[in-house]
Amino acid sequence: MKINHLAVVVENLDSAMGFWCDALGLELQHTEVNNEEQVKIGFLTIGESRIELLEPTTPDSGIGKYLAKRGAGMHHLCVEVEDIDRAMQHLRERHIELINEVPKTNHEGTRYCFIHPRSTGGVLVELYQLAGK
Amino acid sequence: MKINHLAVVVENLDSAMGFWCDALGLELQHTEVNNEEQVKIGFLTIGESRIELLEPTTPDSGIGKYLAKRGAGMHHLCVEVEDIDRAMQHLRERHIELINEVPKTNHEGTRYCFIHPRSTGGVLVELYQLAGK
Numbered sequence: 001m002k003i004n005h006l007a008v009v010v011e012n013l014d015s016a017m018g019f020w021c022d023a024l025g026l027e028l029q030h031t032e033v034n035n036e037e038q039v040k041i042g043f044l045t046i047g048e049s050r051i052e053l054l055e056p057t058t059p060d061s062g063i064g065k066y067l068a069k070r071g072a073g074m075h076h077l078c079v080e081v082e083d084i085d086r087a088m089q090h091l092r093e094r095h096i097e098l099i100n101e102v103p104k105t106n107h108e109g110t111r112y113c114f115i116h117p118r119s120t121g122g123v124l125v126e127l128y129q130l131a132g133k
Numbered sequence: 134m135k136i137n138h139l140a141v142v143v144e145n146l147d148s149a150m151g152f153w154c155d156a157l158g159l160e161l162q163h164t165e166v167n168n169e170e171q172v173k174i175g176f177l178t179i180g181e182s183r184i185e186l187l188e189p190t191t192p193d194s195g196i197g198k199y200l201a202k203r204g205a206g207m208h209h210l211c212v213e214v215e216d217i218d219r220a221m222q223h224l225r226e227r228h229i230e231l232i233n234e235v236p237k238t239n240h241e242g243t244r245y246c247f248i249h250p251r252s253t254g255g256v257l258v259e260l261y262q263l264a265g266k
Binding site: 002003006008009015016018019022023025046047048071072073074080087090091094096117121122123125 | 134135136139141142143144148149151152153155156157158159179180181182204205206207210212213220223224227229250252253254255256258
C-alpha cells in the first residue's frame, strides 16, 4: 500500500499553486476538469504520491458545499491497494462503513471507493486500485 | 521531495489502530510518548511515507485543544526536503508565514518547521530535513 494522493480543497487553483508550486517547489503534472464532480483539479507530484488541489466549478457541487461549510484545507486521503474487492470485503467484515458498496471506475480505469469518516476517526479515506493491477 | 507523514489527531490510539491497522491493513512501526508536546504517537508505515496518529495525553496540550475544538481528523502534512534552510529562505522571499522562524530539532536530529495555514490555503504544513542529510 502507498499514499496515492492527498486531496486539498482550495478556493482558487491558480492562487493555491502560488504556494504549492512556486513557494514550496512541487511540480504541476497537469490540470483537468471533472464535469461529473464539478471540480477543477491540479495534480502535483510529490515522491511516489500526489497532492490533488480541488477547486469547485460551481458552489452547488459536493466540493463547493464542503468549501462553504468547512473552508479550504485537507479533504481526503487516498490509499492505493492491490485488490480493492478484497480490501472492501475485509472492511465490511470489520463493520467499517463504506460510502459506495460497489467500486466505481473513473475514466482512467481506476476502481475506487470511499470509507465513511464515522468509521475511520474523522478522516475521509478513498481506496484506489489502478487499472491493469 | 516526498510526503514524510500525514498526522491525524485521534481520540484514542488503540481504537484508531482498530481502523488503520486491523481493518485497513497498515503496519504499526512503533508508538512513543512525546512529553514536550504531551501526545502519544502511533507511527504507521505506508509506502515511502507514514501516517502518524496523535492522541493527546492531556486536554491542555496543543493537540488536546485542537481535538476539543475541531474533533478528530487530519491535522498536518509533513513534506521532507533536502535543505530546510534553503526551503525556508525561499518561502520567506515569497512572504509565506512560518510559525517558527528558526528550525527546531527533535530527538532524532530531524530539523523541522511549520508553515502557517494562512499562507497555504488552510493546510498546516510541516517541513522535515532528516538528520545526516
